[in-house]
Amino acid sequence: xHPAPPxxxxxxxxxxxxxAPEIEEAETPYLLWLPLYQAFREAYGPHRNDPLxxxxxxxxxxxxxxxxxxxxxxxxxxxxxxxxxxxxxLLEAARKDLxxxxxxxxxxxxxxxxxxxxxxxxxxxxxxxxxTESGRA
Numbered sequence: 001x002h003p004a005p006p007x008x009x010x011x012x013x014x015x016x017x018x019x020a021p022e023i024e025e026a027e028t029p030y031l032l033w034l035p036l037y038q039a040f041r042e043a044y045g046p047h048r049n050d051p052l053x054x055x056x057x058x059x060x061x062x063x064x065x066x067x068x069x070x071x072x073x074x075x076x077x078x079x080x081x082x083x084x085x086x087x088x089x090l091l092e093a094a095r096k097d098l099x100x101x102x103x104x105x106x107x108x109x110x111x112x113x114x115x116x117x118x119x120x121x122x123x124x125x126x127x128x129x130x131x132t133e134s135g136r137a
Contacts, residue, residue, distance in 0.1 A: 008032070008076055011062055016055045029063075029076055033083030040084070044093035057101045060084050064109075081113045089118040089126060099129040 012023045012032060019039055026032035040056045043049040063080035072078050088094045098107075107114075107130040115123050 007066075008063070012036075012059055015059045015062065016052070018052060018055075028073065029079040030073065030083060033079060037084055037087060040094070041091055044091060044097075053097075054101070056084075061106075081110070085110050085113045086116040089114055089116075089122050095122065095126055098126060102130070104130045 008029045009023060009026065009032070013020055016023065016036070019035065022035035022039070023032060026035070036056055036059070039052060043052045043056070060080050063076040066076040068077060069075040088098065102110075107127065111127070114126055118126065
């Protein structure tokens with residue numbers, strides 16, 4: 001009898017069933033996000049796959065809600081920010097589509113992470129749809 005997979009893996013399998021082989025193979029959350037981000041990039045290709053994009057965003061959001069760990073290699077928040085969210089600005093199609101997947105609160109929470117790989121112009125492009133009446137992101 002095999003031990004139960006860790007929560008991060010079991011949840012990924014449940015939320016992103018089409019990527020089960022890649023998820024099963026991952027030994028750590030960091031190693032999981034390499035194929036997840038690749039699949040995310042490919043989902044924005046010529047045959048856009050909105051269901052998969054939504055599943056990956058859903059799993060990423062789940063990772064953000066998990067308890068923090070002192071060990072960075074076990075901290076899902078750090079992992080998803082480093083391996084997924086900070087790379088969204090590098091993918092033009094994802095930048096232009098961010099407003100479909102993020103609330104203003106999501107953007108505010110992740111603004112500094114999204115700023116990491118953004119020029120000031122790209123960050124402004126990302127922030128514009130999330131501006132509140134007060135003019136702040």
